[in-house]
Amino acid sequence: MSSSPTETVPTGLRCSLERGEALAVPRVCPHATVPQPGPERVTAPMGTSWPREGGDVPRAMGTGAVRVTAALSRLQIPGTCLLPEVTQQDQGRICVVIDLDETLVHSSFKPISNADFIVPVEIEGTTHQVYVLKRPFVDEFLRRMGELFECVLFTASLAKYADPVTDLLDQRGVFRARLFRESCVFHQGCYVKDLSLLGRDLHKTLILDNSPASYIFHPGNAVPVQSWFDDMADTELLNLIPIFEELSEAEDVYASLGQLRAP
Numbered sequence: 409m410s411s412s413p414t415e416t417v418p419t420g421l422r423c424s425l426e427r428g429e430a431l432a433v434p435r436v437c438p439h440a441t442v443p444q445p446g447p448e449r450v451t452a453p454m455g456t457s458w459p460r461e462g463g464d465v466p467r468a469m470g471t472g473a474v475r476v477t478a479a480l481s482r483l484q485i486p487g488t489c490l491l492p493e494v495t496q497q498d499q500g501r502i503c504v505v506i507d508l509d510e511t512l513v514h515s516s517f518k519p520i521s522n523a524d525f526i527v528p529v530e531i532e533g534t535t536h537q538v539y540v541l542k543r544p545f546v547d548e549f550l551r552r553m554g555e556l557f558e559c560v561l562f563t564a565s566l567a568k569y570a571d572p573v574t575d576l577l578d579q580r581g582v583f584r585a586r587l588f589r590e591s592c593v594f595h596q597g598c599y600v601k602d603l604s605l606l607g608r609d610l611h612k613t614l615i616l617d618n619s620p621a622s623y624i625f626h627p628g629n630a631v632p633v634q635s636w637f638d639d640m641a642d643t644e645l646l647n648l649i650p651i652f653e654e655l656s657e658a659e660d661v662y663a664s665l666g667q668l669r670a671p
């Protein structure tokens with residue numbers, strides 16, 4: 409569709425949604441086990457008029473998830489990680505970082521009759537309705553992923569939009585944590601999800617994302633997925649379930665993904 413709040417919004421709203429301050433402080437997570445190339449981390453052009461989530465600290469929710477906000481990002485000091493400690497339930501599990509837009513859902517400002525959710529989002533003092541379509545088989549996919557992995561939502565979208573969408577999408581509490589734009593690294597015009605900042609063993613970390621730019625620092629950890637907009641015959645998520653079932657047993661995701669990619 410033509411007016412996603414995250415990637416394909418016409419000019420004015422797109423500026424509000426996509427521009428913002430990225431990480432300004434390089435951080436090195438002591439739990440990362442693979443040295444990273446040290447991407448340039450800069451402050452993105454300011455000027456966003458989208459209000460920030462402010463004053464939050466990570467808080468336990470009914471689902472056991474933790475919201476990581478701008479305030480937390482700024483409070484973090486070198487040597488800390490984006491994710492909290494692994495819970496007892498997830499000990500030994502591979503961590504899967506899962507994208508939101510065009511991977512699990514597609515959202516639009518344009519009214520549609522078959523929206524699964526309609527989420528009010530305030531932009532510059534005006535409340536806009538965001539119409540959200542769930543990708544086919546997303547419920548089945550998330551349920552199975554929650555059984556197999558430590559699942560983390562990681563989106564380059566703003567929490568103001570993505571958090572309420574995830575509340576509606578993930579009613580079982582599959583996501584142990586949620587990371588938003590503030591947790592991305594702004595690199596060459598793109599919001600990159602730097603897995604080395606998570607605080608997890610990179611040999612036990614996967615990322616599922618429709619945008620290769622999101623995992624440009626860690627292509628060896630990526631499970632690509634086609635971008636989804638509104639094709640209700642799409643079966644990508646259903647088809648990914650057996651692949652992730654196999655990956656859940658991996659001792660080293662680099663080796664396992666390498667084997668899966670081999671012709």
Ligand SMILES: [Mg+2]
Pocket residue numbers: 507508509510511617618619
């Ligand atoms: Mg996406």
